[in-house]
Amino acid sequence: MKPKAILFDLDDTLWPIAPVIAAAEVTLHAWLTTHAPKVAAAWSIEALRAHRAELAAARPELLIDLGQLRRASLQAAFAAAGEAEHQVDGAMTHFFAARNAVTPYDDVLPGLLKLRQHVQLGAISNGNANLEVIGLAHHFEVSLAAAHFGAAKPDPGIFRAACQALGVAPSDAVYVGDDLALDVAGAQAAGLRAVWMNRRGAALPDGAPQPDAICATLDELLAWLEQQLAE
Structure with missing residues (x-):
């Protein structure tokens, strides 16, 4: 046919995509350093990545929406660090802007x-x-x-x-x-x-x-x- x-x-x-995601995670962590310093201090890029993997294993339904998976992981990190959760929206906006900077x-x-x-x-x-x-x-x-x-x-x-x-x-x-x-x-x-x-x-x-x-x-x-x- x-x-x-x-x-x-x-x-x-x-x-x-791998270099784009890596760069987006670096710029996200820099944003956290400025806007949610307790999260940045408690969670390295590698720690956030590991937590996201653990969350995906525990809640595989989140794999349908990778953005929601990242948001849920950040919400947990904010809660653990004692940062205001409303800042997660800003973090996700910043991440998505960098994530879509593809070539x-x-x-x-x-x-x-x-x-x-x-x-x-x-x-x-x-x-x-x-x-x-x-x-x-x-x-x-x-x-x-x-x-x-x-x-x-x-x-x-x-x-x-x-x-x-x-x-x-x-x-x-x-x-x-x-x-x-x-x-x-x-x-x-x-x-x-x-x-x-x-x-x-x-x-x-x-x-x-x-x-x-x-x-x-x-x-x-x-x-x-x-x-x-x-x-």
Whole structure:
């Protein structure tokens, strides 16, 4: 079937996220030093990170909304340090501003412009990237976030909901993402084709889900799409 829509994962597919989160946590801690000094003194970046991991393990339902997970962890840290909880709102606003200061890979902007000439575009993410703030929202007709949908990848429901919003059958859609379990296996279970965005050139692990294609850039994705459309 010739694809009618391509849906994208965001973090680590359209931009690298680890350095952005690391920088956002540094700037958040600096903000805490000024506005909630007792929290900053009692909780290092590493301690906050460890507490968030412990909270996620104890309350896995929070993993649907990573922003809510971070907020809950900060609320606990504020309470333990004796700081006013209303400051958490300011901390989260500051964090989100830094978290959305992403730099797309060089191929992303030209690639999206070219892809839009052939198919509809959408996005599905388990993270809390804000495409409006980032400046890419106009490229996508549909954008679903796990936090708003109420279920996270690899749940097939979020993939099917995005297809429904675009007005295409899952068999007419392709999902592109960097995670073999969440993106490739999740999309295929929902009836979509799946492209593994393998920007690091990693070998496909033994026993891993088999993607319908493997691409390192959006240029390679475009070449694959043009081949599909020509068949």
